Amino acid sequence: MKFLGLCGSLRSGSLNAAVLRSAAELAVPLSEVAVDPGLGRLPFFDAEAERTALPAVVGELRAAVGAADGLLIVTPEYAHGTSGVLKNALEWLVGGGEVAGKPVALASASPAITGGDRARAWLAETLAAMDARVLPRELRIPQATLKITGGRITDEPTRAALAGLLDDLAHAVAEARADRGRLAS
């Protein structure tokens, strides 16, 4: 199975990017997590440009999302919401329709004890509006600076929880395939 990892932080030392890095390592050999090169390359969403001259990078993102069996989205929490970078990417993805019906796993890492809960809640709401299949289990990583060091998750219970989330995502992909098969027959 091929999963695509999207990160809402552009920081080189991002805790959330570290979660994706660890997910890519944990996923093999059963599945593969390809990490998107960075949502900061996207221009701000513009409904007129979408109609008249879709930016090539948006076409590339839509194709990558469309080709993935499932998405793993990791978000920082900024001012009690998700990041503008991630919201912007989702706005570009609304019109493409690639997210509809797609299994999506959510994770957030924050130095705070709230673990990015409010950012994931925002994301889940937006993704529901896009008809994504958001997994009921989400991964919250509070006090993340104690659990992520050297760009990887080093806390064993957190690594195990991430592995569990990837397992859930694989099951959701299998379920989505079975549903499509039933509809087609």
Ligand SMILES: Cc1cc2nc3c(=O)[nH]c(=O)nc-3n(C[C@H](O)[C@H](O)[C@H](O)COP(=O)(O)O)c2cc1C
């Ligand atoms: C402008 C700004 C607002 C923030 N707001 C919150 C917040 O509301 N809740 C929270 O838990 N952390 C907040 N933080 C701290 C971020 O969680 C922290 O910087 C985190 O490391 C960002 O994610 P990253 O490491 O993946 O870049 C904020 C940080 C910044 C710079």
